[in-house]
Amino acid sequence: MLNAHPIFIPVLVLVIWSIIQMLWAVSARLPAISAAKLGPMAGQRTSELAELLPKQTQWKFDNYNHLMEQPTIFYATVIVLAITGLDTQFNVYLAWFYTGSRVVHSIVQSTSNPVMVRFVIFAASSIALAVMAVNGIMQML
Template sequence: MPENLLAPGAVLALWTLVMLTWAGVTRFQAFSKVGIDLKTAPPGGRGVDLEGVLPPLTNWKSHNYTHLCEQPTLFYAVIIFLHLSGGSTDLTRALAWAYVVLRIVHSFWQSTVNRVPVRFVIFSVATLCLFALSLLAVIATLG
């Protein structure tokens, strides 16, 4: 495990862009199948407009990308707080890597199978890691 607490954040940022690419490629491939021509599409379209138009399996990747732009923003801040306050320990690095691995597993699950009970468990365990990291960041920053 790398000693740098910021490494898990860099990996998750890269993973988020991988998901953006996967979502984009999947959507563009689906457009022709459902008869969407971007040259004639009305201006101002949004991703939400494709719900019910594109197959769910296509939209799930986009949903996951959106999720990666939500809660992980807290993760990035927390690991920076820990890094700057000297809170990088074996425990915080393990929790940070666990969070990232769980979010990547969550991405694969949501993007392919998307059974909510399993997805909820993966998300919940990742959230517990983030909660623990946040608590440790408060302790580290209060000194």
């Protein structure tokens, strides 16, 4: 068996969640495009398409795009912590908190989308990510 690092489990969970979010977004967008009777050339840019479809449809794609942004820093941080042996239990807890908060953020943004609620969840996940990175640096020094 591989010498697996427990800190990689929340990474894989977030990857799987990102795929689920993508499928959710596509399954919402395709029927909305059909219902709006948009031609094949309509909405060639995402911003144009967002204006042509219900906002609730676009929220899911907005969140999918968000999952392709900051989590990439999370993935890099986890890889550094694992290969340097700094994947402590504390960092594993932070990784799970980050992953959980990103999933909650996705559900909130994709369903009701209250901006201040999203911001609080985003801020909490960002703090967890920052603490992971700072903790890693402090342990390296």
